[in-house]
Amino acid sequence: MSESETETAAGIGDAAAERHKAKMAKRKAVQDAEVASKTIEKGLLLVHTGPGKGKSTAAFGLALRMLGHGHRVGVVQFVKGAWETGERRALGAFGDRVAWYSMGEGFTWETQDLRRDVAAAERAWEQVEALMADPTIALLVLDELNIALRYDYLALDRVVAALAGRRPDLHVVVTGRNAKPALTDVADLVTEFTLVRHPFAAGVKAQAGIEF
Amino acid sequence: MSESETETAAGIGDAAAERHKAKMAKRKAVQDAEVASKTIEKGLLLVHTGPGKGKSTAAFGLALRMLGHGHRVGVVQFVKGAWETGERRALGAFGDRVAWYSMGEGFTWETQDLRRDVAAAERAWEQVEALMADPTIALLVLDELNIALRYDYLALDRVVAALAGRRPDLHVVVTGRNAKPALTDVADLVTEFTLVRHPFAAGVKAQAGIEF
Numbered sequence: 472m473s474e475s476e477t478e479t480a481a482g483i484g485d486a487a488a489e490r491h492k493a494k495m496a497k498r499k500a501v502q503d504a505e506v507a508s509k510t511i512e513k514g515l516l517l518v519h520t521g522p523g524k525g526k527s528t529a530a531f532g533l534a535l536r537m538l539g540h541g542h543r544v545g546v547v548q549f550v551k552g553a554w555e556t557g558e559r560r561a562l563g564a565f566g567d568r569v570a571w572y573s574m575g576e577g578f579t580w581e582t583q584d585l586r587r588d589v590a591a592a593e594r595a596w597e598q599v600e601a602l603m604a605d606p607t608i609a610l611l612v613l614d615e616l617n618i619a620l621r622y623d624y625l626a627l628d629r630v631v632a633a634l635a636g637r638r639p640d641l642h643v644v645v646t647g648r649n650a651k652p653a654l655t656d657v658a659d660l661v662t663e664f665t666l667v668r669h670p671f672a673a674g675v676k677a678q679a680g681i682e683f
Numbered sequence: 684m685s686e687s688e689t690e691t692a693a694g695i696g697d698a699a700a701e702r703h704k705a706k707m708a709k710r711k712a713v714q715d716a717e718v719a720s721k722t723i724e725k726g727l728l729l730v731h732t733g734p735g736k737g738k739s740t741a742a743f744g745l746a747l748r749m750l751g752h753g754h755r756v757g758v759v760q761f762v763k764g765a766w767e768t769g770e771r772r773a774l775g776a777f778g779d780r781v782a783w784y785s786m787g788e789g790f791t792w793e794t795q796d797l798r799r800d801v802a803a804a805e806r807a808w809e810q811v812e813a814l815m816a817d818p819t820i821a822l823l824v825l826d827e828l829n830i831a832l833r834y835d836y837l838a839l840d841r842v843v844a845a846l847a848g849r850r851p852d853l854h855v856v857v858t859g860r861n862a863k864p865a866l867t868d869v870a871d872l873v874t875e876f877t878l879v880r881h882p883f884a885a886g887v888k889a890q891a892g893i894e895f
Contacts, residue, residue: 483797483798483801487797488796488797488798491795491796491797492795492796492797495791495792495794495795496792496795498791498792499792499793499795502790502792506888506889508886509886509887509888509889510886510888511886511887511888512887512888512890513887515887515890515893517736519737521877523874523875523876524729524872524874525731525737525741525744525745525874525876527744528741528744528745528748529737529740529741529744530744531744531747531748532737532739532740532741532742532743532744532745532747532770533737533740533744533892533893535743535744535747535769535770535773535774536740536743536768536769536770536773536892536893536895537769537892537893538769538773539768539769539770539771539772539773539774539892540769540772540891540892542892556748556751557747557748557749557750557751557752558744558747558748558751559751560751560752561747561748561750561751561777562747562751564776564777565773565776578714579707579710580707580708580710580711580714581711582707583703583704583707583708583711584700584703584704585695585699585700585703585704586695586700589695609892610892642892642893655879655880658880659880659887660736660880661878661879661880662735662736662737662876662877662878662879663735663876663877663879664735664737664874664875664876664877665733665874665875665876665877666873666874667867667873667874667875668867668870668871668872668873674720674721674722674723675721675723675724675725675727675871676718676721676722676723676724677718677721678724678727679752680745680748680749680751680752680754680821680822680854681727681729681745681748681749681854683748
């Protein structure tokens with residue numbers, strides 16, 4: 472039996488408790504110095520990319536967090552359209568503190584219409600520009616913008632220039648697989664979501680509250 | 684200039700539109716067959732791990748989604764304690780549809796007290812067992828449980844057995860770095876959050892609505 476098992480199962484000895492305390496006191500000093508060295512406050516550009524689950528979900532979690540601090544949030548969805556999702560309905564609880572625009576026409580394999588997809592992306596981008604100019608918006612979620620960029624529905628240069636030139640206090644989170652390097656180059660935080668195991672592989676269907 | 688740039692900038696030719704349509708029709712057939720093959724509905728065990736940002740945030744996004752479908756959600760936090768966070772305040776908007784328990788005493792380097800940390804983890808786990816037995820809870824967020832397991836504050840076998848033996852309709856999401864293999868082995872979906880770039884490296888401090 473390892474020492475740690477003994478500790479959990481049969482109580483913690485005084486020596487172990489003292490060693491832990493000394494180790495943690497050292498760690499706290501390191502942590503405190505680290506925190507003190509960070510002084511900049513600014514609106515961040517966050518990118519959630521990669522093939523794993525949770526990219527959009529984490530963005531809506533950030534929206535929730537921002538709402539909890541009393542701020543307003545804007546959401547523009549580039550792929551999802553009219554269909555109702557749990558996150559949209561739930562954020563409805565916050566009334567006009569959430570400005571929600573689902574501008575997509577559905578997945579590209581549903582529309583099967585390139586001109587329509589491009590036109591939808593253009594309209595969505597106009598909405599983004601309006602929200603970026605609204606000083607009451609603290610966080611902007613650009614859901615699946617990476618998809619619109621990947622398929623060249625929008626000009627990459629124009630999008631990157633607008634995001635890089637956002638007002639200094641605006642946080643923006645961009646989601647979707649295959650983020651363009653030109654975008655991640657100007658981002659403050661990039662998280663890659665990697666799939667380790669997915670239940671669809673075992674025949675589990677998309678379920679309400681989990682997938683939508 | 685690539686073909687795709689020409690399309691975006693100067694309109695889409697008929698040939699390009701037709702090629703796109705044919706390609707997407709094929710893709711739709713594949714997608715439809717894929718969706719039709721997935722028929723199982725069950726409560727999932729999800730694990731959000733890895734060193735990247737967004738593990739807890741994505742879990743709270745799932746809570747939001749589940750609330751949007753009218754379900755109840757339970758949250759037990761193993762590290763965070765009394766301090767107020769944006770996500771907690773925001774989920775307060777859903778009244779008793781969210782059962783929230785912050786059972787931690789803070790980071791281990793703050794308490795510097797191994798016995799206190801273990802006792803807090805034990806109390807938190809008792810709360811988890813009570814929520815797992817409550818049939819009105821559709822999703823249970825076990826925030827930073829991986830940390831409690833990593834430091835052996837809880838017996839791994841007991842936790843894994845309880846989670847693997849959960850009622851069939853209960854979804855559970857476990858967050859925290861360094862998920863134990865014994866846990867991920869019984870999970871339905873495991874996502875690794877990988878840090879590509881972090882603003883703290885550039886001196887940016889933890890900001891309300893983003894980090895807490």
